[in-house]
Amino acid sequence: MNMSNEHDTKKRIVIIGLGVGGLYAAKSAMNADRTAEITIIEKRDYDMFSACGLPFAIEGIVPSFDALKFSVPGHLKRLKKLLYHELTSIDINKRSVSVKNITTAGSFDIEFNALIVATGAEPVILPVPGAREFIGKGIHFVTNPENSKELFEHAKKARSAVVVGGGGIGLEVAIALKAMGLDVTVTKRSPPVLPRTLDPDMGQPIEDHLNERGIRTLFGKSLEAINGSEHVESITIEGEVIKTDIVVMSAGVQADMKLAQAAGIECSKNGVVTNNRLETSVKDIYAIGDCIETFHLINSKPCVMRLATSAYQQGIIAGINAAGGNAKYHGALNTFVSKIGKLEISAVGFNSKIAEEFGYEVSGTKVKAPNKPEYMPNHKDITVKILADKKTGRILGGQAIGEEGAAWRVNMISLAIRAGMDISALNRAELAYSPPVSEVYDVLSMATEFAKRRLGRNKNS
């Protein structure tokens, strides 16, 4: 099959990978060019799934792993899906990709006018003895419904688990396995919780909450080995041997950029390099989502942001551009939320450490207050921390933690950063108030008011 001679007047856009980024790229391209032929190549034999939902299926909050699967929306009829097909190479000169049909093992080429690389990321396998050997023999990953279900089935029969890695997913999985009745330990190399996202004082309540739930936390400890004969039997962490039936590898991901690299598309160590149109070093080849290195909205420095949020936004931009438009990506802000046990933890922008690494003098203001009036039943405390540049008052980041409403305070900060607002401008936000929903003087307003005063910006407004 060679599609090159069909429909010569129509633009051919090929998208590699049907994740959130690929889906929104397809939608956006179809919307921008009503005649374009769009083809998505995807290894899986089904459309899509929600990766962020996996821990909640293990916990039983989501009724089944199949419930996380979903189909490409029905209105995308012009979209050709090549499921159970694998990309084998990209030819940037011939402007074509080679694709293998996994069922038949047959290969064919597809020519493109524009290509969107959305190959995602792969889990990191730590370079310690046993880490590769015991995959499928007690070592599990939580990256798709199939491997998550394997973990779930194993966990039903197991007594203990160690989660290696303390990212959002790892901590959510630890909570889930504990809820299943296992003895759970979480171990990670850096001492603070989510060190690239939270300040240590904002991360501590998460560690405390894990401990309250009876989860052992070994943070700031290096994994040395995974031990066993046929199956995992224990792990060694800084000399201590901990018996365990299960090891969940959740030590981060790395961009899947092998084929882009092989094709001569520029890649950094973090991912495929893209400009603000999300175009790679090769004209008409775009890249989005977990496989790219993007740039930060605040200071335009390269960064990786492997969140569905940025993937769909990048997909929309790349889709427009692949269809011949000229949309600009304004940069990522790393707007993050995770629900770890009862705690909703959210953050945006730089944390104090990263802001300081970039040379900012950081003024941090932290306030804790109820999300609703104290006379309302079920009011919950939220702690908001806002970071500003001492020199300009510009907002650099925000973090929030509480049982509900943390993410929306952070979303407001995210929008304020995007608008280039300083602390005083965000402080003027007029928020809706009604006792069953909110407080008159929201914790976000308090935080910005106190931050303003700290910055000496309270005389005028």
Add this chain to the structure above:
Amino acid sequence: MNMSNEHDTKKRIVIIGLGVGGLYAAKSAMNADRTAEITIIEKRDYDMFSACGLPFAIEGIVPSFDALKFSVPGHLKRLKKLLYHELTSIDINKRSVSVKNITTAGSFDIEFNALIVATGAEPVILPVPGAREFIGKGIHFVTNPENSKELFEHAKKARSAVVVGGGGIGLEVAIALKAMGLDVTVTKRSPPVLPRTLDPDMGQPIEDHLNERGIRTLFGKSLEAINGSEHVESITIEGEVIKTDIVVMSAGVQADMKLAQAAGIECSKNGVVTNNRLETSVKDIYAIGDCIETFHLINSKPCVMRLATSAYQQGIIAGINAAGGNAKYHGALNTFVSKIGKLEISAVGFNSKIAEEFGYEVSGTKVKAPNKPEYMPNHKDITVKILADKKTGRILGGQAIGEEGAAWRVNMISLAIRAGMDISALNRAELAYSPPVSEVYDVLSMATEFAKRRLGRNKNS
């Protein structure tokens, strides 16, 4: 008592009325001037209460009416509170106010360097037969804990009630009385729900929900009379006589500006006139909250906004200015939320009708979507409607309705309007995603995306 010779070097700031506005004015003035003497004059014999909580105390969600009362924060020690004292006049030439001690009936004057008028608003009494006669004899108001408790006690023994007026408080009270087991009718003169706040299509679900709860709605009908012998026995609405034990008067409020007017301070028919420093026509006399006419942030036109949200913001500004600062108020946006039964209904800026009255050509986009992935239990639909100016893409307003999360979508729109964002800029908001908290592609992002397309702004971004 005459305070004029005491502490001559210290600034004397007098605040009339201890509501949300007065409290934040006091806090703000004390913070801006560490030596100022601040006096608040308040008719009540206790500090404060939450007016917006009253319907929820009637419904029994708040455990008691006393729970709604609260004290001025302890750190405001420099603040002199003259509780159970009533303002009798303002002398703008002598720069003093006359005050009556309600307990002793004695009067005295207080000189001021700066005065902040925060006298609030009074309920409207409709000019129909019986409306004044039966006050205390079946006609009730819900404006303070005392009169709300009277309604509550009466309702416990009554079978039926008519709420006159369809504002947020009126509808919340209707829900509360229905929950108490009464037959409830709500009547209001204008046909749509919240016609100055919502578009008719966004208000309709509220009327439907009231009917689902068994509340009769007579919207677009004029009250003609309240009838009875000793007590209320019925009302007449466009010829129909409806038997009722209780009438709740909730037909709006009017600025309490009698004393400001008598003192020669400029007032419009809507309230005390203020500039963008919240100063009245008289130098060093400020006015805030429900008693003023303010201006709209979008088009700087005069408007009234009688919400606690604007009162506290105005209080902060007036407090700074009364203390000698130069803070500017940027205008009100009318960010509103009410919880009517299970529905959270929120809005900001202009609705379509008002925007058109102001000469805008309005492009409205409405989207309904779940607040969380559909595989999560307890996901709830939210409908978001966003209004933009067809010519410029500027955001003019937003409305949202759903069982939870409506207010925060509207808060985002509120901040975007404040930042002067157009639809495309708000569409670039990067929102936090995790299945227990939110969707990848939030209903707000959908609404702005569709609005962008409708405005032909989708080719570039």
